[in-house]
Amino acid sequence: MAYWIKTPAELDERFRQRPTRIGLDTEFIRERTYWPQLALVQMAVGDEVLLIDPLIPGMNEALAQWLADTSILKIMHSASEDLVTFKVACGVLPRPLFDTQIGAALAGIGGGMGYQKLVTAINGVTLAKGETRSDWMRRPLSDAQLQYAADDVEYLFALHDAIEAKLQEQGRRQWLDDDAERLLASVEHDEERWPHVAMRSAQFMDAAAQLRLLRLLRWRDVQARSSDRPRSWILDNELAAQLARTPPADQEALGKVMDSFPKAPRKLLGAVWQALVTPLEDEAQAPLALPANDGNKQALKKLQDAVSARTAELGLPDGVLASRKHLESYLESRQWPAALAGWRQAELESRLQAALPA
Numbered sequence: 001m002a003y004w005i006k007t008p009a010e011l012d013e014r015f016r017q018r019p020t021r022i023g024l025d026t027e028f029i030r031e032r033t034y035w036p037q038l039a040l041v042q043m044a045v046g047d048e049v050l051l052i053d054p055l056i057p058g059m060n061e062a063l064a065q066w067l068a069d070t071s072i073l074k075i076m077h078s079a080s081e082d083l084v085t086f087k088v089a090c091g092v093l094p095r096p097l098f099d100t101q102i103g104a105a106l107a108g109i110g111g112g113m114g115y116q117k118l119v120t121a122i123n124g125v126t127l128a129k130g131e132t133r134s135d136w137m138r139r140p141l142s143d144a145q146l147q148y149a150a151d152d153v154e155y156l157f158a159l160h161d162a163i164e165a166k167l168q169e170q171g172r173r174q175w176l177d178d179d180a181e182r183l184l185a186s187v188e189h190d191e192e193r194w195p196h197v198a199m200r201s202a203q204f205m206d207a208a209a210q211l212r213l214l215r216l217l218r219w220r221d222v223q224a225r226s227s228d229r230p231r232s233w234i235l236d237n238e239l240a241a242q243l244a245r246t247p248p249a250d251q252e253a254l255g256k257v258m259d260s261f262p263k264a265p266r267k268l269l270g271a272v273w274q275a276l277v278t279p280l281e282d283e284a285q286a287p288l289a290l291p292a293n294d295g296n297k298q299a300l301k302k303l304q305d306a307v308s309a310r311t312a313e314l315g316l317p318d319g320v321l322a323s324r325k326h327l328e329s330y331l332e333s334r335q336w337p338a339a340l341a342g343w344r345q346a347e348l349e350s351r352l353q354a355a356l357p358a
Helices: 008-015 059-068 080-090 100-106 115-123 143-154 156-170 173-188 200-204 207-227 237-245 251-259 266-277 294-314 324-333 343-355
Strands: 002-005 021-029 037-045 048-052 073-076 097-099
Touching (some): 008 048, 021 080, 037 080, 100 173, 173 343, 207 237, 237 266, 251 266
Antiparallel strands (some): 021 037
16 A cells, blocks of 8 residues: 655654665656756555655655665665665665666576566566656646556565575575675766766777867766756767867867857856866876777677676576676776676686687
8 A cells, every 4th residue: 555655754653663674766857957856755665655755844864764774675676876866865875775677687587677577577467657757746746656656666575575585596695785785886986987988989089089078078077966957968979079079279269169069058168168178187097998990809709708608607688797898998908897896707707818819
């Protein structure tokens, strides 16, 4: 049964009962802001589903004590964006975390499975998807919204129990704990140090241009965070790439380039110029995005084949052991990627070392 929680006192009262586990999900809005705006929290507690209104003063503080209590297991599905939302709204992340999407992949049930699909696979229940794009900030919420929201946590305990049993049987329960903690750590330290590497256009720039791109992207991220606006509203990728590739001679020339881009941040002209021409303290350490060539294509293929072979042996979905990005990093640096530390390193390192070119 679903209950609409209208006051922090109601949430505090249930917290005093200290359940051993809860199911969690959120609804949030992030279309016009950098930070997600928490609009609704769904919490499964025992046989109840609590629908918690974070727009009520004091509610997020009441919710924070649930998230911070490490004696309560938090069961979520595909939690990454929800974690960011909790961090912003409540100032704390839910630990310990059991992510049923991660668990399903590690148990060999399926990789990247959505909640509805996983519920169908494990419980044989088909859930409605009709309210996915609802306006969750409006009040009152419709009956259809409330039902959809409640469904998002109603089956989390059943998913947890089925996945937990399978992981224990396979001896992989620690794998899930390791991956959940890695996910939480990535949210705690969410600044990307080298954002230029992820842009495909950087592969076709020389080293100087890539460093200019890095400066612009670092500046953009700081500006987006401080103004709470989407990155693309500050400086879109196309303009950033053009300025990095063909830097204007002076601020006046920059203004002319901006005039040809309808969404260019004309009011931030001076700040963009300073970002473009001011070296970063650590840019000498920046890795370069390298275009593929026949040599590293062949080497990468050998690494991918080694990963695929071990993936098949373990009965895991493709992509769970290592992504192409991680393998490219390993191939370039010959240093084991931090993202693959722990159980993945134990499963892969000797095989990948053997596949590396001399």
